[in-house]
C-alpha cells in the first residue's frame with residue numbers, strides 16, 4: 001500500500017479489471033453475449049473507486065444469472081425471479097453497499113416481473129442489469145415475455161400468440177428514475193452506460209440486448225450488425241438533436257404526437273426541426289415515446305432514456321426511523337413483539 005501524501009495514512013491499492021475476475025470457470029457457451037457484458041462490467045468496476053468488499057452482485061436463475069460467480073465481489077446466486085427482492089432487503093439493511101442485480105428477460109420479467117416493478121417504483125439506490133436475449137437460454141430455448149409475436153420456439157412450435165413486453169416501457173411505467181439501453185456488441189457504449197447507471201442515485205435500470213447464439217442467434221442482428229448499426233440505431237445524447245445514419249443525414253422529428261424519420265436537407269428539413277433529447281425532462285413522456293420506437297419503422301434508440309432525482313427508499317426509511325426515535329425514544333423490539341395483542345392458547 002502507498003502512503004497518502006502528508007497524512008501518514010495508507011492509501012488502498014488501485015484496483016484493475018483483473019481484480020474483478022474470479023477463479024471460476026465461465027460456463028457460458030462460446031460466443032454468448034454474456035461474455036461481453038461481463039468484460040465491460042469488470043472494466044467499469046475499478047473506475048467507480050468502490051472497494052470490492054463493498055460490492056454485491058445478486059442474481060436469480062438463468063444463464064445470465066450465473067454472473068455473480070464471475071465477479072470477484074460478494075454475491076448471491078439466488079432463486080428464480082427474486083434477485084430484485086433480495087437486493088432490496090440487502091440495500092435497506094446495508095445502505096453502504098453498492099448493490100447490483102444481474103437478471104434475464106425470463107428471470108426479471110416472467111417469474112420476477114412483479115418483484116421488478118415494485119423494486120423500480122421504490123427507488124432504492126441499486127443497479128439492475130437486464131440481459132435481454134428474448135429467450136429462455138438456460139432451459140434450452142422456450143419463448144420469453146420479450147420474444148417477438150409469432151416466434152417459433154420449443155414451447156411455441158406454431159409461433160407465440162402473445163404480445164411481447166418492452167423492458168424499457170415497463171421500467172418507465174414503473175416510475176424508475178434511471179432507464180437506459182445498450183448492446184452487448186458495442187463495448188464502448190455498454191461501458192459508458194454501466195458507468196452512468198452506477199453513478200445514478202436511485203434504482204438504475206439498464207436493458208442490454210444480448211445475443212444467445214445457441215437458442216436465439218441473431219435476435220438483434222438486423223439493426224446491431226456493424227455494417228448497418230449507424231443506419232438503424234439511434235444513439236441518444238442529452239441536449240443533442242436526434243441525428244443518425246452513416247452520413248449523419250437522418251433525424252427524428254415530432255409530427256403531432258408521433259415521431260417520424262426525416263432526411264436532413266430534404267424538403268427544407270434542418271437540425272432545428274429535430275427532437276432534442278432531454279433525459280432530465282420533468283415527465284418521462286419523451287422517454288416513453290422513444291421507448292416505443294422499433295426497427296424497421298424507426299432506428300432503435302440506445303443510451304439513457306430518462307434520469308430523474310427522487311429520494312431513495314433507504315433515505316426515506318432512515319429519516320422516518322430517526323424522526324420517530326426522536327419523538328418516542330429508542331424502540332424495544334421485545335416489547336413490540338410481545339405487545340398488547342399477544343395471548344396464550346391453552
Ligand SMILES: Cc1ncc(C[n+]2csc(CCOP(=O)(O)OP(=O)(O)O)c2C)c(N)n1
Pocket residue numbers: 061062063064065080103104105106107108111131133135136137138139144212
Ligand atoms: C421456480 C422455477 N421455475 C422455473 C425454473 C426454470 N428456469 C430456470 S432459468 C429459466 C428462464 C431463464 O431465462 P432468462 O432469465 O431469460 O435467462 P437466460 O438463461 O436466457 O440468460 C427458467 C424458466 C426454475 N429454475 N425455477
Ligand code: SF4
Pocket residue numbers: 027028029031032033034063064133137138211212213214215
Ligand atoms: S444458452 Fe444462450 S444465453 Fe445461455 S450461455 Fe448459451 S449462448 Fe448464452
